[in-house]
Amino acid sequence: MSLAVSPLAPTDVPEMPAIAGVRLATAAAGIRYKGRTDVLLALMDKGTTVAGVFTQSKCPSAPVDWCRAKLGRGIARALVVNSGNANAFTGKTGRQSTSLTASIAARAAGCSLNEVFLASTGVIGEPLDASKFNGVLDTLAETAAPGDWMAAAKAIMTTDTFPKVATATVKLGKAKVTINGMAKGSGMIAPDMATMLAFVFTDAPLSAGALQSLLKSGVEDTFNAVTVDGDTSTSDTLLAFATGAASAAGAPKISRASDPRLKAFARAFHAVLADLAEQIARDGEGARKLIEIVVDGATTKKSARKIAMSVANSPLVKTAIAGEDANWGRVVMAVGKAGEPANRDKLSISFNGIRVARNGARDPSYDEAEVSAAMKNPKIQIKIALGLGKGRDRVLTCDLTKEYVAINGDYRS
Secondary structure, eight states, X not given: OOOOOOTTSOSOOOOOOOOTTEXXXXXXXXXXXXXSOOEEEEEEOTTOEEEEEEOOOSSOOHHHHHHHHHHTTOBOXXXXXXXXXXXXXXXXXXXXXXXXXXXXXXXXXXXXXXGEEEEEEEESSSOOOGGGGTTHHHHHXXXXXXXXXXXXXXXXXXXXXXXXXXXXXXXXXXEEEEEEEEEEOXXXXXXXXXXSEEEEEEOSOBOHHHHHHXXXXXXXXXXXXXXXXXXXXXXXXXXXXXXXXXXXXXXXXXXXXXXXXXXXXXXXXXHXXXXXXXXHHHTOTTOXXXXXXXXXXXXXXXXXXHHHHHHHTOHHHHHHHHTTOOOHHHHHHHHHHTOSOOOGGGOEEEETTEEEEETTEEOTTOOHHHHXXXXXXXEEEEEEEOOSSSEEEEEEEEOOOHHHHHHHHTSOO
């Protein structure tokens, strides 16, 4: 499936530095796609810690089950990611595929099965032929090298139109540490941990517990605040790896996320997650508009989130934005159906800073031409003021276009 690059794709792609203790390699294993890479192998040095959060779907993929079972040990040496087949809803065959893939990877990496992590993305319900990894992973282990993060990000794409990467450099103690992340996701995107697949690597010396705390808190206002179509994938996986290599340069070993020395790192880590999450919203299937929904004046932050998500997931709101129509009536509808405290007569709504509705009615200064011009922007902010309390939240989504229907109507054929 060849798709034009999203018009919302970032214009500036960062230079991705190497991270000590991480080596990458990609290959075309012929899982589903022809003539493109579809498998990634990441190798980590001994001592690497791992953390993860996963889909809340009650029908998780076999790789999600595998990772959950291995995560408690907190150590990792290898990550295998394939695109084209999600290895989800594949029963006993799927479990056998994960075991075979992990066995091949462990042999290639020279580590134990418990140190191998897996992720798969693509079509649900089709068996994954893990024998295709035979030989391929051995070659990748031999050729893996620090560096090509863009190639790695491309290998895990499905309906994505551009690879998604982010990086940050920050001081930990007196040493410089690096955080690199990559993600994939374009459709079947709704928050319930993280969104689709994302992998973050750092050379900071963090315990598995500290890394897990950072990850769990970090997803709440990043990946969990993004939706494309309201559908939560069976395969959502976000894994973070810390090699600890920066300890050789004097970075202190951190065992608790509450350690005050970790404050700057935590901010940078959060920024990488936020960057990747926004790129997923920008690459929503068929998207032409990035939509930011800000709700304030709610009774609580949790209430604000539910209202924002009700608006973000409304097909009527999303199609109005696609048509560049500031249809605040649809926003009112989505606020009202959220099941959260709201007072119609206190409600105000703005599009890109232009107030269109106030105190439960159309704003007296409403100017159709002004609003129509604003709706042509590639980024649209919908601000909803409830006037009930101090609760505030923000979520990202995209518009719903004919291209979304075309992509998903033809996904398996």
